[in-house]
Amino acid sequence: MTGTETGAVSARERSQGLARSLFRVALPRWRGGRYSLSKLFFNFYLLAMGSFVAIAFTADFVISTAQRGITDDYARRFMRGTITLIEDELFRQPRHAWPSKIEELDQKFAYRLNIVERITLDKILKPQQVIKLDAGDIAIDHDDDIMYHRLGNTSKVLVVGPLAVSRNPEQTDRLPLEARLRLLTWSLTGLIFGIALWFWVRPVWRDLEAIRQTTRDLGDGNFDARSPPARSQLFSPLAETMNSMAERVQQLLATHRELSCGISHELRTPIARMRFALEMLAETNHRDERERLWTMMEDDLDELDHLIDTSLTYARFEREAPAAHFTSVRFADWLVDQVESVRLLGRRLEVEVDTSRLPPQLNVDLDRKAMPYALRNILRNAFKYAGQKILVSAELDGDHIRILVDDDGIGIPPEEREHIFSAFTRLDRSRDRATGGYGLGLAIVRRVLELHGGTATADAAPLGGARFTLSWKAHQ
Numbered sequence: 001m002t003g004t005e006t007g008a009v010s011a012r013e014r015s016q017g018l019a020r021s022l023f024r025v026a027l028p029r030w031r032g033g034r035y036s037l038s039k040l041f042f043n044f045y046l047l048a049m050g051s052f053v054a055i056a057f058t059a060d061f062v063i064s065t066a067q068r069g070i071t072d073d074y075a076r077r078f079m080r081g082t083i084t085l086i087e088d089e090l091f092r093q094p095r096h097a098w099p100s101k102i103e104e105l106d107q108k109f110a111y112r113l114n115i116v117e118r119i120t121l122d123k124i125l126k127p128q129q130v131i132k133l134d135a136g137d138i139a140i141d142h143d144d145d146i147m148y149h150r151l152g153n154t155s156k157v158l159v160v161g162p163l164a165v166s167r168n169p170e171q172t173d174r175l176p177l178e179a180r181l182r183l184l185t186w187s188l189t190g191l192i193f194g195i196a197l198w199f200w201v202r203p204v205w206r207d208l209e210a211i212r213q214t215t216r217d218l219g220d221g222n223f224d225a226r227s228p229p230a231r232s233q234l235f236s237p238l239a240e241t242m243n244s245m246a247e248r249v250q251q252l253l254a255t256h257r258e259l260s261c262g263i264s265h266e267l268r269t270p271i272a273r274m275r276f277a278l279e280m281l282a283e284t285n286h287r288d289e290r291e292r293l294w295t296m297m298e299d300d301l302d303e304l305d306h307l308i309d310t311s312l313t314y315a316r317f318e319r320e321a322p323a324a325h326f327t328s329v330r331f332a333d334w335l336v337d338q339v340e341s342v343r344l345l346g347r348r349l350e351v352e353v354d355t356s357r358l359p360p361q362l363n364v365d366l367d368r369k370a371m372p373y374a375l376r377n378i379l380r381n382a383f384k385y386a387g388q389k390i391l392v393s394a395e396l397d398g399d400h401i402r403i404l405v406d407d408d409g410i411g412i413p414p415e416e417r418e419h420i421f422s423a424f425t426r427l428d429r430s431r432d433r434a435t436g437g438y439g440l441g442l443a444i445v446r447r448v449l450e451l452h453g454g455t456a457t458a459d460a461a462p463l464g465g466a467r468f469t470l471s472w473k474a475h476q
Helices: 003-026 037-091 095-106 127-134 177-219 236-283 287-319 331-346 371-385 441-451
Strands: 113-117 139-141 146-150 156-160 326-330 350-354 363-367 389-397 400-407 455-460 466-473
Touching (some): 037 095, 037 146, 037 156, 037 177, 095 156, 127 139, 127 146, 177 236, 236 287, 326 331, 331 363, 331 371, 331 389, 371 441, 371 466, 441 455, 441 466
Parallel strands (some): 350 389
Antiparallel strands (some): 113 156, 326 363, 400 466, 455 466
């Protein structure tokens, strides 16, 4: 294996190693300890259900507080008649008989009845309730669900309640009906929510597992790995982005490998010629021969410089297409100027420019830095293979401008016309030094046209050789 080939292999290994390192950094932190579906479900469930319960209780507290005044008024109106009847019944009896009478009445009601001294309530009731009590109104203790009513102007106070406590002995140790209904409601809510959450978490977990496995494969150097389509809309953009990133990394690695192998192959020929020329230079004393060998080495150095420049340009387009900076130009004048700038390279060839099919004073949008590079590469390619004549013409087809470059050379076989736009692709007949090249010019032409949102194609020319067509939207 030659030194250049060894360098290309090592460069390829370094690039792949760098890509693996990047993907390993991107691996989830839970790669070592397997994160189970049940743990994910319970974490989501506890978080969501806890938040839901907290919100529900907060809302219930706020609503209960806001409605407390309305509830109190309703309870007073509801119980006022009953309390008045009990008060009337007591006033029919002597005061010393009130305790026995209240015990008798207590047996007939579902809630408890009692009589206490007014002074004992100062520490039980709030000041607002004490004021209502002394005013002859009904005071309500919300904490114990008890009502208090002062019996006339006496120091005695009728106590009604707790209202929520049942007098049925069979229900003494049971939860109140409201509490049982709430418990049943929350249990059903939690169960239904858990089932719904399970069916939501399961596809999310599968998507996480698929993305994790894809990331692990990419981190291990398998750049053909792709994440399957996500089952949930939550991870669909992430899976698409990861696949796009993997394709881009794979494309960059392929370009790097292609450039490394192609450049190493192309470098061998001029370097071998220079080494041969140096050996011949050391063995000859003839001035003419020495000058000829010096000229050969200078040509080889120019070839190496052109190869490096072209390779860097191609790598820049492959790595990241630069943003196009469009400028409106008078197209017929621009086309004539571009052909004139390289006409000398055609030497003996007849190079003709035809702009008769263009509308007068036509302006076209193009990148004035990139598009000349594409046109000159097409013209240089035509100069290599043309026999006597090259015709450059242009036409406006709808909203697209087209440049046609025809030559009378040997043409391009139909099966090769698409392939020649790939990097480092050359036809067998072009491998001699006179028409060599590196197979990068046409690849760059296609990248430039893609930058303009257009196309570059090859076909048969009316002159008998090849026709190259550059087409893009005239007004961006």
